Amino acid sequence: MFAAEFEPADTNGRRRSARAPVSLDARIGKAGRTLCKVVDISIHGARLHTYSALKKDSTIWLTLPGAGSIAADVKWADDFTAGCQFKQPLELDVFEKLVELNR
Numbered sequence: 001m002f003a004a005e006f007e008p009a010d011t012n013g014r015r016r017s018a019r020a021p022v023s024l025d026a027r028i029g030k031a032g033r034t035l036c037k038v039v040d041i042s043i044h045g046a047r048l049h050t051y052s053a054l055k056k057d058s059t060i061w062l063t064l065p066g067a068g069s070i071a072a073d074v075k076w077a078d079d080f081t082a083g084c085q086f087k088q089p090l091e092l093d094v095f096e097k098l099v100e101l102n103r
């Protein structure tokens with residue numbers, strides 16, 4: 001019989017900043033024709049639920065309520081869920097306003 005104890009490594013994850021759970025209606029595309037739902041967000045990126053599949057390593061325009069259009073790189077995509085990283089971090093006050101929309 002094999003037995004061993006282990007201690008998990010204490011890492012702070014891969015993210016540069018904490019994400020906040022939200023439920024925001026947003027749009028994808030320069031013309032904003034594709035609907036999506038932002039389900040969590042940080043100043044550096046967001047996780048999206050989409051109605052059309054996104055491709056990893058593509059760049060999208062994400063229009064957030066009250067924040068306008070933001071360029072973002074799709075870092076991963078799985079069916080109709082995707083994670084994206086903003087080309088420029090959100091301003092802290094913009095991030096806080098987006099989180100506050102869900103309270």
